[in-house]
Amino acid sequence: MTVATSPIRRALALPALLLACAAAHAAGAPAPRITAVKAAHMLDVRSGATLDQAVVLIDGERITAAGSKLAIPAGATVIDLGDKTLLPGLIDMHTHLTGNPEDTGYAAVAISVPRAALTGARNARRTLEAGFTSVRNVGAEGYADVALRDAINAGDLPGPRIAASGPALGISGGHCDDTMHAPEYKISAEGVADGVDEVLKRTRQVIKYGADVIKICATGGVLSFGDDPRASQYTIEEMRAIVAEAHRLGRKVAAHAHGGDGIRLAVLAGVDSIEHGSYIDDEGIKLMKEHKTWLVPTLYLGDWLIENAEAIRLPKPLLEKAKTVLPMARVNIGRAIQQGVAVAFGTDSAVYPHGLNGREFAVYVKLGMTPLQAIRSATVNASQLMGWADKVGSIEAGKLADLIAVDGDPLKDVRQLENVRWVMKGGVVAK
Structure with a gap:
């Protein structure tokens, strides 16, 4: 049974589609496989052209044709969206589906992996309904995001397609370590690994347990205690070992990196993307362009987090870091955008509520992208x-x-992308 034909997926379809299938079955005829989606307009994200009187023909879960004024086959199920504009499903390259904003700081200590997985089920639905039909989830303890991915793929619950990382890899005491416990508890995060031999083993381990992508922490972070976002953490030798093994086993590597030196080392080590890039400098911009490394900015969170810090009880040391780092990120990333660094859309959802992912677009445009460039990023x-x-x-x-x-x-x-009105995933209407 595929996701496209599971009972839950069918239950998400429009009532009109269900009634049409039921009527055909009652008449003894097989339910039509072809679906035609009509809309007043459709954006071709490659050319940038907007087509009028758009028709998309779908057989099962795949598109068979798309264009203007296409003939609709007899017997096809027609979904008429009236004056709406069609676009491809959006993609968020930096999510944390198993977390929420109020989980920041010491509150996270009390959250079990099973509870996080169930939180992820709710957030996956919210993300899908916001128009994000695919996401890359970069960091989840206990492989909760792997379990969530598998449940969605099995049709057990609604959600986007997920490329999952499982636990993020980082140094002892670094951003990807749990630095909140006193030393006598001897607790480290699941992805902690130091030295070339250990990072190599940990890379193989997370792949063994289902990781589609490897997430590493190349610098300190904002929402962690006792580290500096400008300071590099993994050495280039450690990162090269991770990247070489991940690429050999068919996985890409995403590097959390705020600071200039950490960005430089990660790019030279061969990572596929830099996440955040808050302190990116001219050398980092030059290297990223030379190595064709993607930048995944996460910028709208700068507005939401600072405005809502008191409501989510963000610890004071983390708020002070946020007030310093996040405004600088916009300045530096704006310069990177203007100088032509390749950008893929990311939000860091969980730092702010899931479902608000689309608010990232307006920030990119404010920093110099055209709306088309922002849409292409996602x-x-x-x-x-x-x-x-x-x-x-x-x-x-x-x-x-x-x-x-x-x-x-x-x-x-x-x-307009902040208020997606209709969503289809794999040929089945989800909203």
């Missing part, structure tokens, strides 16, 4: 970084039928 660019360019990221024949619809023209107002 479609064709993100699919390329994910390694899924053959199946998602555009509305084309052969791709999975992951579609969204919005009011108005997102090329004129990118904030």
Whole structure:
């Protein structure tokens, strides 16, 4: 049984589609496989052109044709979206589905892995309904994101396609370590590994237990105690060992890196993406362009976190770091965008509530992207970084039928993507 034909997926479809299938069955005819989605407009994210009187033909979970005024086969189920604009399903390359904003700091100590997995089930649905049909989840203890991915793939619950990392890898006492416990508890995070031999073993271990991508911490972070976001953590030798093994085993590597030196070392080690990049400098920009390393900014959180710090009881040391780092990130990443660093869309959702992912677009535009460039960052660019360019990221024949619809023209107002009205994943309506 595939996700596209599971009972839960069918239950998510539009009532009209269910009634049409039921009527056909009652008449003794097989339910039609072809679905035609009609809308007033459709954005071709590759060319940037907006097509009018759009029709997308879908057979099962895949698109067979897409264009303007296409003939609709007899017997097809028609979904007419009226004056809406169709786009490909969006892709978020930096999520933490198993966490929430209020889990920051010492509150996280009391959260078990099973509870985090159940939290992830709720957040996966919210993310899908926000129009994000694919995500890369970069960091979850206990492989909770792997379990969530597998449950969604089995059709047990609604959610986006997930590329999961499992536990993030980091040094003892670093950003990816749990630095909140007193030393007598002797507790370290699951992904802690030091030295070349140990990081090599840990890389193989997370892949063994289901990781699609390897997440490492190359520098300190904002929401961790006792470290500096500007300071590098893993050595280049350690990172090279991780990258070489991950690539040999068919996985990409995402590096949490705020500081300039950590960015430089991670790029030279061969990572596929730099996450955050808050203190990226001219040398880092130059190296990323030379090595074709993707930048995954996470910027809207700077607004939400500082405004809501008191409500989520963010510890004072973490708030002070946030007030220093996050405004600088916009300045530096704005310069990287203007100088042509390749950008893939990411949010760090969990630092702020899941479902608000679309608010990231307006920040990119404010920093110098056109609306089309911002949309491409979450479609064709993100699919390329994910390694899924053959199946998602555009509305084309052969791709999975992951579609969204919005009011108005997102090329004129990118904030339309904050209010996605309709979502289809794999040929089945999810919203």
